[in-house]
Amino acid sequence: MRRLLAQVGWPLAVLVAVITVWDLACRWLAIPAYVLPPPEAVLRVLVERRGNLASAFRVTAVEAGGGYLMSIVAGVLIALFFARSPLIRRSLYPYTIVLQTVPIVAIAPLILMWFGSGLRSVMLVAFVICLFPIIANTTQGLISVPRNLIDLFAMANAPRSAQLLKLRLPYALPSLFVGLRISAGISVIGAVTGELFASSNAVGEGGLGYSITYANSQLQTDYLFALVLTASLLGFLFFFTVAALEWLCLRQWHESAMRADAD
Amino acid sequence: MSTTPQPAFISVVGATKRWSNGVTVLDGITLTADRGDFVSLIGPSGCGKSTLLRILAGLTPLGAGSVRLDGMAPEAAREIMSFIFQDATLLPWRTVRSNVELGLELEGRTPTAQRREISASMLRLVGLSDVAHLHPRQLSGGMRMRVSIARALATRPRILLMDEPFGALDEMTRDLLNEELLRLREQERFTTFFVTHSVSEAVFLSTRILVLAAKPGRIAREIRVPFEGPRSAELRSAPEFLRLVGEVSTALRSVQCDNPPENP
Ligand SMILES: Nc1ncnc2c1ncn2[C@@H]1O[C@H](COP(=O)(O)OP(=O)(O)OP(=O)(O)O)[C@@H](O)[C@H]1O
Ligand SMILES: [Mg+2]
Numbered sequence: 001m002r003r004l005l006a007q008v009g010w011p012l013a014v015l016v017a018v019i020t021v022w023d024l025a026c027r028w029l030a031i032p033a034y035v036l037p038p039p040e041a042v043l044r045v046l047v048e049r050r051g052n053l054a055s056a057f058r059v060t061a062v063e064a065g066g067g068y069l070m071s072i073v074a075g076v077l078i079a080l081f082f083a084r085s086p087l088i089r090r091s092l093y094p095y096t097i098v099l100q101t102v103p104i105v106a107i108a109p110l111i112l113m114w115f116g117s118g119l120r121s122v123m124l125v126a127f128v129i130c131l132f133p134i135i136a137n138t139t140q141g142l143i144s145v146p147r148n149l150i151d152l153f154a155m156a157n158a159p160r161s162a163q164l165l166k167l168r169l170p171y172a173l174p175s176l177f178v179g180l181r182i183s184a185g186i187s188v189i190g191a192v193t194g195e196l197f198a199s200s201n202a203v204g205e206g207g208l209g210y211s212i213t214y215a216n217s218q219l220q221t222d223y224l225f226a227l228v229l230t231a232s233l234l235g236f237l238f239f240f241t242v243a244a245l246e247w248l249c250l251r252q253w254h255e256s257a258m259r260a261d262a263d
Numbered sequence: 264m265s266t267t268p269q270p271a272f273i274s275v276v277g278a279t280k281r282w283s284n285g286v287t288v289l290d291g292i293t294l295t296a297d298r299g300d301f302v303s304l305i306g307p308s309g310c311g312k313s314t315l316l317r318i319l320a321g322l323t324p325l326g327a328g329s330v331r332l333d334g335m336a337p338e339a340a341r342e343i344m345s346f347i348f349q350d351a352t353l354l355p356w357r358t359v360r361s362n363v364e365l366g367l368e369l370e371g372r373t374p375t376a377q378r379r380e381i382s383a384s385m386l387r388l389v390g391l392s393d394v395a396h397l398h399p400r401q402l403s404g405g406m407r408m409r410v411s412i413a414r415a416l417a418t419r420p421r422i423l424l425m426d427e428p429f430g431a432l433d434e435m436t437r438d439l440l441n442e443e444l445l446r447l448r449e450q451e452r453f454t455t456f457f458v459t460h461s462v463s464e465a466v467f468l469s470t471r472i473l474v475l476a477a478k479p480g481r482i483a484r485e486i487r488v489p490f491e492g493p494r495s496a497e498l499r500s501a502p503e504f505l506r507l508v509g510e511v512s513t514a515l516r517s518v519q520c521d522n523p524p525e526n527p
Contacts, residue, residue, distance in 0.1 A: 148348045151322050155346045156369035156418075166369070170356045253355040253398050 004243065037222035045222045046229070052211070053230050059207035061234055063119055064191035067126025068238065071183060074127070075134030076176065082135070083142035083168070100132040104190060108197045117198040122207070125194030130183035134176070141175025142168050177246040184238035192231055208234070271295035272454060273319075273422070277328035280314060288314050290479035291328070296471075298421075301448065301455045303465035303472045305511065307519050311480030312458040316424050319456060320346050332422060344422040345415035349430050351407035353399040359410050360386065360395040366418040385413040388447065405436040412444070416451060423455045430460065438496070441467055445494055462515065466507045467499060474511065476518040484514045 019039050025031065026038040033041060046053065078096075082089050108125045115121040145168055153163045195209025208231045215224040278292040288311040296302050304312045317323040319330060321337030332340035345366070353362045363382040367373045373381070386392050389409040399407055408428060415423060429437040441464055448455065459465050465472050469488050476483040488507060490498065498504050 146352070148350065148352045149354070151317075151320075151346065152348070152352050152365075153369065154322060155320060155341055155344065156366050157341055158369040162369055166365075167354070170354070173356075253400060 004247070007243070034219045034221045037225060041222040042225040042229070045226045049223060049226065053226060056206055056208045056211045056227065057230050057234060059119070060188070060191050060195065060209065060231065063122040063194065063207060064126050064187040064234065064238070066123040067128075067190060068130050068183060068187040070123070070127045071130035071134055071187070072180065075131050075179065076138055078131075078135050079138035079142055079172075080164075082139045089139070089143075096132055096135050099128065104129050104193050108194050112194070112197050122191055122194035122198055122209075126187045126190035129190035129193075130187045133182040133186075134179040137175045137179030137182075138172055141172030144175075145171045174250055177242070177250070180242045181239065181246070184242045185235045187238060188231055188235040272298045272300075272333055274331050275319070275328070276330075278315070278318060278325060278330060279327040280311070280318065280323070281326050287479040289318070289326075290481050292480070292482060293328075294473065294482060296454055296456070298454055299452055299470075301457065301468055301470045303457045303459055303469040304475060305459055305462065305465050305472060305515060306475030306480070306483075307477045307515075308460075310475045310477035312475060313426050315475075315480070316346075316426050316456060316458055320344060320424055322346075340422065343420055344424065345418060345420035347411055347415050347423065347425040347428045349427045351399070351404075351411040353407055353410055353414075355399050357398070358395065359391065359397055359399065359402070362399065362410055363414045363417050366414055370418065381417050382413075385417045386410075388416070388450075389413045389443065405432055405440065408432065408440060409443075412440075412447070416447065416453075419451070420453055423453045425455065426458045427460065428457075429464070437461070437464065438499075442496055444468060449493060462511045463499065463508050466504060466511060467494065472511055474514045474518060483518045486511055486514065 022036075023039045026036060082092065104125065107128055111124050111128070112121050115124060149167060149171070150163070153167055158166075191207065192209035192212065195207045196213055198210065208227050212224060212227050212231075215221070215227060273296040275292055275294045278289055279287070280289040281287045292315060294302075304315060306312055314323055318325050319332065319337060321341060325337075330337055333343060353359075354365065357365070360379075360382050361368075363385055364378045367378045367381060383392070383395070386395050389412055391406060391409055391413065394402060394406065399410070402410065411428070429440055432440065445468065455468075457465070457468060466488055472486045472488060473482050474484040474486065475481065486507070490503070
């Protein structure tokens, strides 16, 4: 709980500082509102257009959340496959790294071109960008089970399934959560990026990314700011949901999992 | 338990093991153990003690020779065998109780209620009843080792393989657990192979001590420990005990000094 508080408290302090500097800059440097709207203008838009923001939030949340959940299922399955043998890892791992290093702005238009520019394609963009951290971290956890523990299960003539469910998966859980935390934030990036490309030919999808391009073209910079804030809020929500889940699952033994063999 | 008229409960004949890199780690190990024996393996680091134990457990495949445990090959004998590792190898996400039940759970023959009973009695046996609900990280090193022993005994093994189980503990805890192990042996009557670096521990616990030499690993000496009846802490200061400690130490020194094989 204290960790959670520290995670929230300090960023909050930074936020207050940034807003103060931002406000002062707007006043003293006389920056035009379409370049940098003052904080209160953004706040006003946040309140006035909360209906638009909420519906855009919902659309993007479904896209990011859907892609995220898909990436968890697929990522864990792929990690289980990778954990089976070093040969499999050696032959396939480079391609998952490609997944991570090719910029999402290059992949997104392709996906939208291939699968149409609907909500599901945007979900797919989020899925692709979330996949690698989950594969990489879960695989790492699955293959670092100490040999003695594996031998212990072998001595009990435990079937493969028991070894998986009662040893490998629980052992990999802390690593899986590392991946989940990384992907929680970037799922929103994926969804928003996907929408940027969807907007050119989609009509009524209206997520945060779509609205951002719209606000930008209309020079509604205050609305643009409000949209960006809403997108960050979504990312934060995902992140803290995962962090809370992690705390629930690991609080009993987390530390010991990190140093299981230190006696 | 079984009525097989085998001459020896455990027999190893000409066990040889060579790693894929060509190094021979064990060369023609031949030994037998009777029911209830407590055999200690002692020798220089890297002489293959752990490897021998893992071969007995079927965890490392044998190169040449044969291993029979109660008439069975190692893999089949796992049913009546438990392995205790140097670290406690507890599952950190399980409570002490459920760690003790792991072996029974994986075997899948004992119903839950009965597992509960067995784990409770095993924890009583090692004096840990009041920490049954804790997680391993909340225990001291000695307590963790006790849990590991309770887990190993929960399946009622006839054979116990222990690889430096007390190596990481302080001397006082080690002595205490040694006495506990003797008491458990009185009750459970298992046959034990015990790897250690401590000469006095070996003398205190064993019925026989095998001194191994290195490169390649082979049995250099066998020393019988002839103490009759139940042993207690006082034994450690008996003259006969000290004499045996001296004898084993000398044997150990001589294998550590000369590398070429010597046949006693
Ligand atoms: N999988 C392996 N492949 C190749 N060599 C190995 C392997 N496992 C162990 N060895 C080597 O075999 C030798 C014997 O190892 P082992 O662990 O049996 O020694 P030990 O007598 O238990 O030593 P210690 O007292 O230090 O535990 C060592 O030289 C070790 O480097
Ligand atoms: Mg060893």
